[in-house]
Amino acid sequence: xxxxxxxxxxxxxxxxxxxxxxxxxxxxxxxxxxxxxxxxxxxxxxxxxxxxxxxxxxxxxxxxxxxxxxxxxxxxxxxxxxxxxxxxxxxxxxxxxxxxxxxxxxxxxxxxxxxxxxxxxxxxxxxxxxxxxxxxxxxxxxxxxxxxxxxxxxxxxxxxxxxxxxxxxxxxxxxxxxxxxxxxxxxxxxxxxxxxxxxxxxxxxxxxxxxxxxxxxxxxxxxxxxxxxxxxxxxxxxxxxxxxxxxxxxxxxxxxxxxxxxxxxxxxxxxxxxxxxxxxxxxxxxxxxxxxxxxxxxxxxxxxxxxxxxxxxxxxxxxxxxxxxxxxxxxxxxxx
Amino acid sequence: xxxxxxxxxxxxxxxxxxxxxxxxxxxxxxxxxxxxxxxxxxxxxxxxxxxxxxxxxxxxxxxxxxxxxxxxxxxxxxxxxxxxxxxxxxxxxxxxxxxxxxxxxxxxxxxxxxxxxxxxxxxxxxxxxxxxxxxxxxxxxxxxxxxxxxxxxxxxxxxxxxxxxxxxxxxxxxxxxxxxxxxxxxxxxxxxxxxxxxxxxxxxxxxxxxxxxxxxxxxxxxxxxxxxxxxxxxxxxxxxxxxxxxxxxxxxxxxxxxxxxxxxxx
Numbered sequence: 001x002x003x004x005x006x007x008x009x010x011x012x013x014x015x016x017x018x019x020x021x022x023x024x025x026x027x028x029x030x031x032x033x034x035x036x037x038x039x040x041x042x043x044x045x046x047x048x049x050x051x052x053x054x055x056x057x058x059x060x061x062x063x064x065x066x067x068x069x070x071x072x073x074x075x076x077x078x079x080x081x082x083x084x085x086x087x088x089x090x091x092x093x094x095x096x097x098x099x100x101x102x103x104x105x106x107x108x109x110x111x112x113x114x115x116x117x118x119x120x121x122x123x124x125x126x127x128x129x130x131x132x133x134x135x136x137x138x139x140x141x142x143x144x145x146x147x148x149x150x151x152x153x154x155x156x157x158x159x160x161x162x163x164x165x166x167x168x169x170x171x172x173x174x175x176x177x178x179x180x181x182x183x184x185x186x187x188x189x190x191x192x193x194x195x196x197x198x199x200x201x202x203x204x205x206x207x208x209x210x211x212x213x214x215x216x217x218x219x220x221x222x223x224x225x226x227x228x229x230x231x232x233x234x235x236x237x238x239x240x241x242x243x244x245x246x247x248x249x250x251x252x253x254x255x256x257x258x259x260x261x262x263x264x265x266x267x268x269x270x271x272x273x274x275x276x277x278x279x280x281x282x283x284x285x286x287x288x289x290x291x292x293x294x295x296x297x298x299x300x301x302x303x304x305x306x307x308x309x310x311x312x313x314x315x316x317x318x319x320x321x322x323x324x325x326x327x328x329x330x331x332x333x334x335x336x
Numbered sequence: 337x338x339x340x341x342x343x344x345x346x347x348x349x350x351x352x353x354x355x356x357x358x359x360x361x362x363x364x365x366x367x368x369x370x371x372x373x374x375x376x377x378x379x380x381x382x383x384x385x386x387x388x389x390x391x392x393x394x395x396x397x398x399x400x401x402x403x404x405x406x407x408x409x410x411x412x413x414x415x416x417x418x419x420x421x422x423x424x425x426x427x428x429x430x431x432x433x434x435x436x437x438x439x440x441x442x443x444x445x446x447x448x449x450x451x452x453x454x455x456x457x458x459x460x461x462x463x464x465x466x467x468x469x470x471x472x473x474x475x476x477x478x479x480x481x482x483x484x485x486x487x488x489x490x491x492x493x494x495x496x497x498x499x500x501x502x503x504x505x506x507x508x509x510x511x512x513x514x515x516x517x518x519x520x521x522x523x524x525x526x527x528x529x530x531x532x533x534x535x536x537x538x539x540x541x542x543x544x545x546x547x548x549x550x551x552x553x554x555x556x557x558x559x560x561x562x563x564x565x566x567x568x569x570x571x572x573x574x575x576x577x578x579x580x581x582x583x584x585x586x587x588x589x590x591x592x593x594x595x596x597x598x599x600x601x602x
Contacts, residue, residue, distance in 0.1 A: 139443070139484070151444060151452035158443035213441065216485075220439035222405055224456050225428035336405060 003075055004082040007065070012090050014064050028282040029291045030168060030201040048171050061090045145241075149226075149234040156238030159212040160205060162279040169201040169246050177249035192306045195250040196299050199258040202243050203294050206266030207285035209235040211277030222335050229328025232271070236263050236324065254305040257316040258298040264316070264323035265294040271330045356381045356508050356539040357402060361411035364397050371397040373563040374411070379556060381507075384530060384540040386554035388547070390587045394563040395543045396436060396512060402541065403433050403510050416507045429457065432501035436512040438493050442486035446477055446496045449485065450503055457504040464503070471499040475525060491518045498526060502533065509533065511542040515549045527553050551578040561586050 062070075062083065075083070088094050097118055139161065145153045160166055176194050179186065209232075210218065221231055240259055247255025269275075269286025277283055285291045304312035357379040364372040372394040379385040389395050400406035402413050404424030413420040416430045433439075440449060447468060454464025472478045475495040485493060494517065501509055509530075515523045523546075530540050530553060544550050550557070551571065559567035559582065566585050574581050583589060 140445075140482075148455040148458070150455055151448050154448070155441050155443045162443075212443075216437050216439050217441045219435050219437050220441065223403070223428060223433050223435065223439055225425055226456060227425070 001079070001082065003073070004079040004086070007073070007075075007083060008086055008090065011061050011064060011087060015061050015090050028165070029204040029285060029295055030165065030197075030282070032288075032291050033197060033200045033295060048168060048175075060087070062087045145237065149230060149237070152231070152234035153238045153241070156209075156235050157242060160238060160242050162212065163205055163277070164280065164282045165202050165205050166242060168282075169198045169243075172198050172201060173246040173249055180249060188306075191251045192254060192302055195247055195255045195258060195306075196302050198246050198250060199243060199255055199262060199298055199302070200295055202239070202246070202259070203262040203266065203298060204283040204285040204291065206239060206262045207269045207290055207294065208275050208277050208283050209239070209266070209270040210274045211270075211283065212279065214276075218335065227328060228331030228333075228335070229324050231331055232267065232324050232328045235270075236320070239263060251302070251306055253310060253313055254302040257301045257305045257313045260316040260320040261297045261301045262294055264319045265290070265297050267323045267327035271327045271334055274334070354381050355379065355414075356383075356416060357385070357541060358414040359398075359402070359411065360414075362398070362401060362408050362413055363410045364394075364401060364406065365409045370563050372401070372408075372560075375560070375563075375565055377558060377565065377568065379539055379541060381539050382534050382537045383555045384534050384542070384553055385556040385558060386550040387541060387543045387558050387560065388545075388550065388582060388586065389543075389560040393560045393586075395560060398560070399510055399512055399541070399543065403431060404428060430506060431508045431510060432504060432506035434494075434497050434501045434509075434511040434514055438497040440485040440493055440497060442484065445482050445484050446488065446492065447472070447481040449496050449500055453500045453503045459504065467503050468499070471502060474529060475499055475522070491522055494518055495522060495526075502529070506538065508539045508541065511540065513543055513545065515544055515546045523549060547579045547582055559586050
């Protein structure tokens with residue numbers, strides 16, 4: 001029992017540290033938009049965010065111990081049973097579900113909601129406990145890009161696909177697409193607003209472009225005989241190749257303009273104050289000020305292109321190109 | 337001490353007598369701390385030079401200065417005829433580096449790392465694929481070519497980084513601890529490859545703590561302690577075994593009995 005207790009205690013510590021990674025949500029632009037602009041009207045959006053967050057929160061805590069280490073420890077059958085039964089209760093979500101079950105007993109609507117959350121939780125828990133397949137198929141199928149930066153762009157796309165920002169934006173984009181196909185006609189301004197929301201959901205990533213490269217990746221960047229602007233360009237091409245398809249069901253040209261402006265503003269914190277990021281979490285931007293400036297700039301660009309003139313798109317392209325050139329020099333300086 | 341070494345002494349460095357690496361009074365300070373102090377060093381084309389010393393002696397700092405990643409506080413480093421501090425980008429095009437942390441991207445597979453290297457160094461796709469295929473075969477990486485670096489074993493990661501350093505056919509190879517934490521077969525394969533590239537005129541500069549391997553592969557031995565060079569000679573000029581000489585000059589091991597192990601049995 002003492003052995004199992006020691007392991008559970010270490011697991012709880014690791015899990016608590018992992019939960020702090022969810023504080024990244026507070027530094028995310030999408031959270032800012034919904035908190036400041038939508039307020040009570042943002043229930044639908046909060047539900048989407050809750051659903052997206054639920055997946056990484058529902059993983060089996062026992063997975064934090066490498067299987068080889070678990071196999072090496074002198075644990076008897078009883079210890080292993082204790083670990084298996086007790087470890088799910090390290091996850092606060094398990095306690096929340098249990099509390100919700102007690103509270104919702106006899107209330108039909110609550111039981112349905114509870115069943116949905118519990119279903120997602122149980123499904124993710126079981127899948128995460130299974131050994132990973134060798135494939136990582138979705139990540140493998142990233143398309144090829146022309147030019148010498150091809151593999152860097154593909155790597156950067158894979159990094160974006162490992163953030164929760166992308167899945168939130170994807171759900172929003174698909175929801176609008178479904179509404180366009182099956183629902184009544186939307187007023188044109190709705191597409192503009194949804195474009196701001198979708199690009200806004202992705203914009204925090206533009207503030208931490210190097211956050212998922214890790215020390216090994218940064219070390220490789222230093223060794224590659226390429227200029228700083230080329231490294232930045234590979235990041236931006238990946239970002240645009242993910243964001244532009246997401247804006248297809250919305251307003252394409254304003255979406256492209258907004259994405260370019262998000263990058264132009266995001267380069268400064270991404271290069272000068274790089275923040276390490278965690279996979280399968282929301283991206284954390286470079287601070288409230290950067291987030292607000294970025295959101296205002298991309299909202300103004302979207303509305304400018306949508307309501308006034310496509311010349312705003314040309315201005316966005318110019319701003320982005322200058323930013324790539326300027327901060328490309330900084331990349332070389334920061335990487336040393 | 338074998339200072340003032342003439343490059344012509346390297347019988348196993350047959351291509352040219354030109355120095356591919358040259359350090360003159362190379363010094364690097366970090367605040368009050370002097371990591372490398374007035375290092376003078378020449379390595380001939382086609383030579384395999386082993387740069388030895390304990391942890392914290394200044395080996396990695398020296399390699400960083402030689403590869404253009406760190407500017408010296410004073411002195412010069414000339415690699416492939418280029419001043420490393422003044423022409424870092426041009427230098428990077430001519431050298432291959434196996435860094436201590438391997439420098440791999442979690443989101444690229446083994447094969448994609450090699451394709452990336454070919455693209456960046458301007459090698460045609462066809463030639464890159466041919467070289468990558470040969471390197472993957474030589475390093476027994478074929479079975480794992482489609483494995484993401486994040487899922488690779490340490491040995492696979494090291495071999496991938498080694499293949500990346502070799503693929504552009506550089507004039508000088510810098511290898512930071514290439515033989516550490518790999519299996520004996522891989523170590524032998526890497527040793528044979530290094531001897532082969534050196535025969536083709538590539539200069540190899542490596543750091544290592546595995547003295548038995550160094551003794552078998554290196555033509556030139558340089559030892560450093562607390563940032564200062566304490567030995568520079570050919571292997572043949574060593575007055576005793578490399579291990580004994582290293583312990584005499586650089587670091588004498590002190591073994592303490594662990595009393596909590598209990599009494600010795602025999």
